[in-house]
Amino acid sequence: MDNTAEMPKPPETALITGNAQITGNAQITGNTKMTEAAKMTEAAKIAEAAKIAETAKINLLDLSCDELKLFLSNYGQKNFRTRQITEWLYKDINDIDEMTNIPKELRERLKEVSRIRTFKLMQKYISKDGTVKYLFGLDDKNIIESVLMEYKYGLALCVSTQVGCKMGCKFCASSGLGFIRNLTSGEIMEQILAVQSDCKNRIGNIVLMGIGEPFDNYENVIKFIKQVNIAEGLNISLRKITVSTCGLVPGILKLANEGLPVNLSLSLHAPTDEKRSALMPINKVYSIDKIIEACKIYTEKTGRRITFEYAMLGGFNDSEKDAMLLVKKIKGMLCHVNLIPANTIDGFEFNASTRENMEKFKEILETNGITATIRRELGTDINAACGQLRRKVIEQKTEM
Numbered sequence: 001m002d003n004t005a006e007m008p009k010p011p012e013t014a015l016i017t018g019n020a021q022i023t024g025n026a027q028i029t030g031n032t033k034m035t036e037a038a039k040m041t042e043a044a045k046i047a048e049a050a051k052i053a054e055t056a057k058i059n060l061l062d063l064s065c066d067e068l069k070l071f072l073s074n075y076g077q078k079n080f081r082t083r084q085i086t087e088w089l090y091k092d093i094n095d096i097d098e099m100t101n102i103p104k105e106l107r108e109r110l111k112e113v114s115r116i117r118t119f120k121l122m123q124k125y126i127s128k129d130g131t132v133k134y135l136f137g138l139d140d141k142n143i144i145e146s147v148l149m150e151y152k153y154g155l156a157l158c159v160s161t162q163v164g165c166k167m168g169c170k171f172c173a174s175s176g177l178g179f180i181r182n183l184t185s186g187e188i189m190e191q192i193l194a195v196q197s198d199c200k201n202r203i204g205n206i207v208l209m210g211i212g213e214p215f216d217n218y219e220n221v222i223k224f225i226k227q228v229n230i231a232e233g234l235n236i237s238l239r240k241i242t243v244s245t246c247g248l249v250p251g252i253l254k255l256a257n258e259g260l261p262v263n264l265s266l267s268l269h270a271p272t273d274e275k276r277s278a279l280m281p282i283n284k285v286y287s288i289d290k291i292i293e294a295c296k297i298y299t300e301k302t303g304r305r306i307t308f309e310y311a312m313l314g315g316f317n318d319s320e321k322d323a324m325l326l327v328k329k330i331k332g333m334l335c336h337v338n339l340i341p342a343n344t345i346d347g348f349e350f351n352a353s354t355r356e357n358m359e360k361f362k363e364i365l366e367t368n369g370i371t372a373t374i375r376r377e378l379g380t381d382i383n384a385a386c387g388q389l390r391r392k393v394i395e396q397k398t399e400m
């Protein structure tokens with residue numbers, strides 16, 4: 001992809017609006033005849049205009065290294081400045097002014113047209129098991145979630161890639177709220193920076209398994225993966241990044257050819273097309289066989305093992321017969337199966353499987369040479385499953 005071709009231009013209009021807001025402020029201060037209420041209304045309008053001007057600025061986190069280089073060359077800056085600014089972008093700072101080795105004049109010019117942080121931490125929930133769920137407010141007042149999990153091998157962050165989702169999976173709290181928009185690569189990245197800033201710890205593992213279908217936002221997701229891997233930035237190894245999909249076959253095949261050997265996780269959740277289509281409408285477009293074929297190609301091209309996610313839904317997909325049907329589909333593949341004790345979701349008809357059923361299911365897979373793990377149930381007391389908390393907050397707001 002020629003990144004330079006998509007280089008955003010500095011938003012001159014933002015600059016003009018920003019200046020206008022200063023004039024507006026001066027008018028308010030000078031007008032002694034205004035009532036207090038009128039002043040308040042006027043001040044609110046100016047504050048809103050200021051916010052609009054702010055959101056029109058370029059988010060430097062949205063730029064790839066090549067794009068940032070081109071952007072800075074507009075200001076006559078040499079390559080070493082790109083490296084310096086790149087390093088700052090991924091540090092725990094909130095403002096361009098904190099880039100202390102950048103000349104003040106350049107910082108002032110950058111502040112007029114760009115910014116580096118856009119999120120507002122709205123809520124944070126800490127589970128008894130240490131899982132932390134973050135709710136972030138975006139510029140356009142939309143809300144997304146990120147979930148921080150602690151494993152033996154370190155911290156992992158589950159990030160969202162879209163506001164809402166089009167895929168309509170029946171067990172997912174995000175699907176009921178519909179799709180609003182894609183996240184930019186910078187917004188995917190900012191989830192990591194915001195959580196690191198809060199927990200004061202390095203996050204070494206990223207899972208693209210939050211709200212949204214990553215392959216439905218393909219270009220921004222790829223841009224994010226390339227950027228999160230750069231040495232001057234967060235330097236997260238590609239092997240520590242997992243992309244999770246509900247089974248968009250063209251996305252799997254495209255990723256296989258990107259030369260980015262990230263882990264692929266496939267939300268399978270059922271062993272037959274009939275059952276899977278009842279859970280996941282996308283299965284009517286891409287059947288299990290088509291998905292398995294694409295996963296085999298992915299493994300061949302990248303050498304990476306596929307992880308099949310399988311939510312255990314009591315009485316629906318957790319019988320011994322289901323386990324045998326699954327064996328038939330995936331036997332011989334370089335793969336692993338994660339059996340997930342499903343979180344029950346208000347308003348949906350499925351319940352979690354029993355421990356006994358899960359153990360039996362696992363045993364059948366392993367007897368047939370397929371490695372499997374029954375996952376720990378993380379964060380159930382804080383609605384940590386995909387989109388649950390966002391859904392709750394939005395519903396509460398609607399009820400108010």
Ligand code: SF4
Pocket residue numbers: 165166167168169172173174175210211212213245246386
């Ligand atoms: S499970 Fe994932 S793909 Fe399915 S609706 Fe939820 S967010 Fe979308």
